[in-house]
Amino acid sequence: MLTGRFAPSPTGRMHAGNIYAALMAWLVAKQGGGDVVLRIEDLDAERSKPEYIEAIMRDFEYLGLTWDRGPYYQSDRRDVYEEACRDLESRGLLYPCFCTRADLHASSAPHRGEKAVYAGTCRHLTAEEREKRAQVRNPATRLAVPPETYEVADAVQGVYRQNLAEGCGDFLVRRSDGAHAYQLAVVIDDAEQGITSVVRGVDLLCSTPQQLYLQDLLGFDHPAYAHIPLLVAESNRRLSKRDRDASIESLICRFKTPAAIIGHIAGLTGIARCDDPAEPEDLLAQFDLAEYRARLADPVQIRWE
Numbered sequence: 001m002l003t004g005r006f007a008p009s010p011t012g013r014m015h016a017g018n019i020y021a022a023l024m025a026w027l028v029a030k031q032g033g034g035d036v037v038l039r040i041e042d043l044d045a046e047r048s049k050p051e052y053i054e055a056i057m058r059d060f061e062y063l064g065l066t067w068d069r070g071p072y073y074q075s076d077r078r079d080v081y082e083e084a085c086r087d088l089e090s091r092g093l094l095y096p097c098f099c100t101r102a103d104l105h106a107s108s109a110p111h112r113g114e115k116a117v118y119a120g121t122c123r124h125l126t127a128e129e130r131e132k133r134a135q136v137r138n139p140a141t142r143l144a145v146p147p148e149t150y151e152v153a154d155a156v157q158g159v160y161r162q163n164l165a166e167g168c169g170d171f172l173v174r175r176s177d178g179a180h181a182y183q184l185a186v187v188i189d190d191a192e193q194g195i196t197s198v199v200r201g202v203d204l205l206c207s208t209p210q211q212l213y214l215q216d217l218l219g220f221d222h223p224a225y226a227h228i229p230l231l232v233a234e235s236n237r238r239l240s241k242r243d244r245d246a247s248i249e250s251l252i253c254r255f256k257t258p259a260a261i262i263g264h265i266a267g268l269t270g271i272a273r274c275d276d277p278a279e280p281e282d283l284l285a286q287f288d289l290a291e292y293r294a295r296l297a298d299p300v301q302i303r304w305e
């Protein structure tokens, strides 16, 4: 059974980039006769707001982006994530990390667009050092990664390879405030919610090898991946909440109907050959992933207009 997912973080209203990702996830799942799961990624208690959760669900409904199961809330699943941590811990794969934000910043200088690779500072602390530091600071928890290369055959980006040690380093599974990290939660949820198709922005492509590694450790299957281009503003900056003209509120003012919004995004991104108003159901009849891929001039970014 093909199962896709919408996985919004409820830290604001939707914008064109979120709609594009959700539309693609929906088309890929529905075209294969599959289902879509709605999962609310609300682990960041400070930034997630109940009013955004409601607004996002209303916006999906308004746009005709239906889901078949859920919503599931990550904030309800902390025990499940903690159990996986205990399992990894008992196998000696985790270690406490006492680095502050400033330490992390000082020990790695990522180039623009690259993520910081953890230098491994806390990996080899002695038991005594750990105990001493734990008295002054709550540690975060990291997963020690091997110098192994993981490869994903992405439906849009092609083959992507990353050596875990060089490309990401030991990564967080739990923050120092106790919140479980995105990488861990997403892997457990994708597996337990039966997700076989992950469609999301290309900014998460470099997280995929970490997720494949965690899936192997926890005995889960690998879903299929499709990482789609980001919608960018004028200066090659990805769209964000700052870009008011791409917000759902502005899109409703500008286009008036959900079909006109969906049609515009489908035309701009190559989902459809033209930008005539269309409901997701209308696009489904002619959607073809290979044709969409062939129409993409740049698989990494598309200028928002």
Ligand code: GLU
Pocket: 007, 008, 009, 041, 186, 199, 200, 204
């Ligand atoms: N919650 C993430 C977001 O809204 C998506 C994570 C994922 O698709 O794996 O950007």
